[in-house]
Amino acid sequence: MTETITDKKEIVVGIDIGGTNTVFGIVDLNNNILFENTFKTYPAKGAEDFFGRLACIIKESYNKLPDKYILSGIGLAAPGANYLKGTIESSVNLKWENVNIIKMMKKHFDIPIAILNDADAAALGEHVLGVAQNMKNFIVLTLGTGLGSGIFVDEHLMRGENGLAGELGHIIIEEGGRECTCGRSGCLETYVSANGIKRTVSYFLSVSGLKSELKNISFNELTSKNVYELALINDPVALEVFIYTGKILGKALANVVTVFNPEAIILFGGIADSNELLLKPTNFYFEKNLLNFYKGKVRILKSGLQNGKAAVYGACEFAKQLMTKKMINV
Amino acid sequence: MTETITDKKEIVVGIDIGGTNTVFGIVDLNNNILFENTFKTYPAKGAEDFFGRLACIIKESYNKLPDKYILSGIGLAAPGANYLKGTIESSVNLKWENVNIIKMMKKHFDIPIAILNDADAAALGEHVLGVAQNMKNFIVLTLGTGLGSGIFVDEHLMRGENGLAGELGHIIIEEGGRECTCGRSGCLETYVSANGIKRTVSYFLSVSGLKSELKNISFNELTSKNVYELALINDPVALEVFIYTGKILGKALANVVTVFNPEAIILFGGIADSNELLLKPTNFYFEKNLLNFYKGKVRILKSGLQNGKAAVYGACEFAKQLMTKKMINV
Numbered sequence: 139m140t141e142t143i144t145d146k147k148e149i150v151v152g153i154d155i156g157g158t159n160t161v162f163g164i165v166d167l168n169n170n171i172l173f174e175n176t177f178k179t180y181p182a183k184g185a186e187d188f189f190g191r192l193a194c195i196i197k198e199s200y201n202k203l204p205d206k207y208i209l210s211g212i213g214l215a216a217p218g219a220n221y222l223k224g225t226i227e228s229s230v231n232l233k234w235e236n237v238n239i240i241k242m243m244k245k246h247f248d249i250p251i252a253i254l255n256d257a258d259a260a261a262l263g264e265h266v267l268g269v270a271q272n273m274k275n276f277i278v279l280t281l282g283t284g285l286g287s288g289i290f291v292d293e294h295l296m297r298g299e300n301g302l303a304g305e306l307g308h309i310i311i312e313e314g315g316r317e318c319t320c321g322r323s324g325c326l327e328t329y330v331s332a333n334g335i336k337r338t339v340s341y342f343l344s345v346s347g348l349k350s351e352l353k354n355i356s357f358n359e360l361t362s363k364n365v366y367e368l369a370l371i372n373d374p375v376a377l378e379v380f381i382y383t384g385k386i387l388g389k390a391l392a393n394v395v396t397v398f399n400p401e402a403i404i405l406f407g408g409i410a411d412s413n414e415l416l417l418k419p420t421n422f423y424f425e426k427n428l429l430n431f432y433k434g435k436v437r438i439l440k441s442g443l444q445n446g447k448a449a450v451y452g453a454c455e456f457a458k459q460l461m462t463k464k465m466i467n468v
Numbered sequence: 469m470t471e472t473i474t475d476k477k478e479i480v481v482g483i484d485i486g487g488t489n490t491v492f493g494i495v496d497l498n499n500n501i502l503f504e505n506t507f508k509t510y511p512a513k514g515a516e517d518f519f520g521r522l523a524c525i526i527k528e529s530y531n532k533l534p535d536k537y538i539l540s541g542i543g544l545a546a547p548g549a550n551y552l553k554g555t556i557e558s559s560v561n562l563k564w565e566n567v568n569i570i571k572m573m574k575k576h577f578d579i580p581i582a583i584l585n586d587a588d589a590a591a592l593g594e595h596v597l598g599v600a601q602n603m604k605n606f607i608v609l610t611l612g613t614g615l616g617s618g619i620f621v622d623e624h625l626m627r628g629e630n631g632l633a634g635e636l637g638h639i640i641i642e643e644g645g646r647e648c649t650c651g652r653s654g655c656l657e658t659y660v661s662a663n664g665i666k667r668t669v670s671y672f673l674s675v676s677g678l679k680s681e682l683k684n685i686s687f688n689e690l691t692s693k694n695v696y697e698l699a700l701i702n703d704p705v706a707l708e709v710f711i712y713t714g715k716i717l718g719k720a721l722a723n724v725v726t727v728f729n730p731e732a733i734i735l736f737g738g739i740a741d742s743n744e745l746l747l748k749p750t751n752f753y754f755e756k757n758l759l760n761f762y763k764g765k766v767r768i769l770k771s772g773l774q775n776g777k778a779a780v781y782g783a784c785e786f787a788k789q790l791m792t793k794k795m796i797n798v
Contacts, residue, residue, distance in 0.1 A: 227761070275633070291621050291624075291627075291628070292626065292627050294624065298621070298622070298728055298730065299730060302761065303729035304729075305727070305759070310722070310723055393640055396636075397635070399628025399630055399633035399634075399635075400629060401629045429652070430650065
């Protein structure tokens with residue numbers, strides 16, 4: 139008897155396209171991880187270049203797997219992705235305007251392809267496999283190059299009229315504040331994100347006379363990881379930067395709770411890994427600014443998924459939903 | 469053959485309990501209005517007094533109707549009402565802490581009684597009978613003594629973990645701003661509401677040297693209607709007050725759009741009736757502060773229901789849903 143397609147074990151690939159790195163994973167339908175990898179996004183090289191490289195890397199990785207597997211679906215998570223249209227519409231960090239991801243991927247793969255916002259993917263991942271498994275109302279903040287958010291309202295991933303709901307990174311928290319890539323000023327993302335942290339370093343180097351190792355690193359060389367490592371060895375400016383960031387984040391999250399009445403807020407991504415350095419001031423200013431009813435009731439949690447793979451798993455989940463439920467996004 | 473209950477035509481009463489006035493209406497199951505009335509809430513006299521008066525007024529009104537009708541359900545809309553518990557939990561304008569409305573009404577009526585937040589009721593009313601009849605994503609702001617909001621997300625009235633989602637009146641828009649009845653400072657409601665308008669009058673009388681009829685009216689005597697009427701005859705301070713209020717409202721609504729991606733925002737209640745005086749500056753600062761993607765796409769509308777009865781109709785609708793769907797709120 140010859141082997142048929144039904145003897146094969148279906149697998150899906152989930153991809154989280156970040157402004158700096160792209161992470162992807164291959165899982166079977168029971169969420170067993172078969173392969174994981176990371177490569178540089180290099181968004182400035184353009185979308186065509188990126189999706190060409192991505193297709194090669196997926197095919198290479200797939201070919202390394204045993205012959206019993208068959209790739210049946212792809213889920214792509216990207217900032218500014220619009221699941222209704224299959225496009226990246228307004229990604230200020232990738233700067234790929236109106237790129238139709240589905241079309242680009244269909245050049246390389248003739249299987250169902252699902253796309254969704256990276257933060258929505260993270261929320262879906264946390265709901266399926268992470269700390270939000272039994273939660274009906276929760277918010278996932280992705281703290282990477284920018285700040286994204288995915289929001290579950292009454293057991294439902296919030297979408298909005300154009301699939302763009304939940305852009306907490308672009309709520310204006312300071313009138314006339316820092317210039318934002320969106321063309322306005324004072325957006326939360328300009329303060330609370332890897333890039334926001336770098337700007338806050340510059341701010342403290344301007345206003346404070348404290349000694350700091352940060353004075354030896356140029357803006358472009360600096361990463362939020364540098365700031366974290368210096369804070370761990372008590373660099374005074376690095377410590378101030380985390381308190382300042384946590385204060386802004388805590389106050390903003392208190393407003394977010396007033397709006398959404400969630401059970402928890404989950405932090406995901408690079409600077410969320412700064413642990414107590416960010417969480418402690420965030421929690422302090424969060425509790426201080428909450429409506430009385432909520433004080434002590436709403437938890438701020440870190441992503442429950444190893445290596446911050448929530449968006450990758452969420453993208454896999456969305457691909458599986460597309461394959462089984464015949465969703466419109468094909 | 470004797471008349472049975474099935475020969476009777478079922479009707480429901482919907483009640484919108486405001487900080488100043490209580491409005492109620494009796495409708496049949498096809499939303500034909502049979503009776504409407506308004507009376508003073510006098511919240512300071514306490515909840516027991518209020519619900520006693522309310523029961524009398526409902527019974528009187530019902531008795532005036534032809535014998536063919538039978539009262540089958542009651543829907544109550546109140547600020548701070550929690551539909552999950554049947555209580556008023558956090559109404560800063562009624563100041564009835566933890567009042568169990570269902571129990572109070574059950575003393576007088578042995579029929580299904582539904583309660584919901586007044587702003588949620590307004591949103592439901594607009595969805596069933598008003599300008600939001602075909603909308604999936606919209607926000608209703610109730611501009612009365614306070615500022616409430618009811619939010620439809622993806623065709624679903626947003627509830628949240630404790631039934632308290634959507635309290636846009638208590639998002640903090642100005643750090644260290646005006647003291648709020650919630651115990652914090654700078655809440656949107658302290659600027660954009662009937663009471664907020666009075667406080668803004670005082671603010672302009674403090675900073676401006678302009679002549680104004682408003683200098684002849686004490687804070688306690690003043691109503692937002694006074695300010696409106698004076699603005700119509702070009703009182704310079706009254707005009708400034710509307711521009712100031714619209715600026716704050718417009719900027720806040722731009723952030724709200726970033727969060728919810730709605731099709732429209734609907735203004736409902738007393739100061740929403742100030743027409744162009746409020747709408748013009750609101751629209752200007754709204755468009756100015758929107759993310760580029762949304763500019764020119766999101767409408768700010770006035771309630772489509774005559775005499776601002778959205779919450780009354782919404783309460784009726786909720787009572788009908790309770791009667792037919794056997795919801796938990798009995």
